[in-house]
Amino acid sequence: MSYELETGEGFVTRRLMVTAETETSTRTLDLRRDDAGRWTADGEPLRGVDGALDCDLGLCPLTNSMPVLRHGLHLAPGEREFLMAWVSVPGLVVRPSRQTYTHLGAPTAAAPSGSRPGMAVRLR
Secondary structure (H helix, E strand, O other), X not given: OEEEEEEOHXXXXXXXXXXXXXXXOEEEEEEEEOOOOOEEEOOEEOOOOOOOOEEEEOOOXXXXXXXXXXXXXXOOOOEEEEEEEEEOOOOOOEEEEEEEEEEOOOOEEEEEOOOOOOOOEEOO
């Protein structure tokens, strides 16, 4: 899998381009968020994710860091729920996902709900 992530002011997702290769196929996705908070996948409007600020690329903890940084969950106790445009891997299907991020204490910042045991976003 390879990807490029473009963010704007405040670590808000603007674009995610992903290529996922398996033994039998190669899939690509061009996921975009406009300034009004509307999302498209390969130019087609997406339902259920309007207003989400972030994407969450499966198997990629980097995309989890954006809401953590934006809301300071790496700095102080707290918990926040986010609507994410979640991207499955290797299928690259996008669907809405409500996730709760909880501060776990420094240097481990926050872990999204539904994450694998021991998975957390680490920021130093």
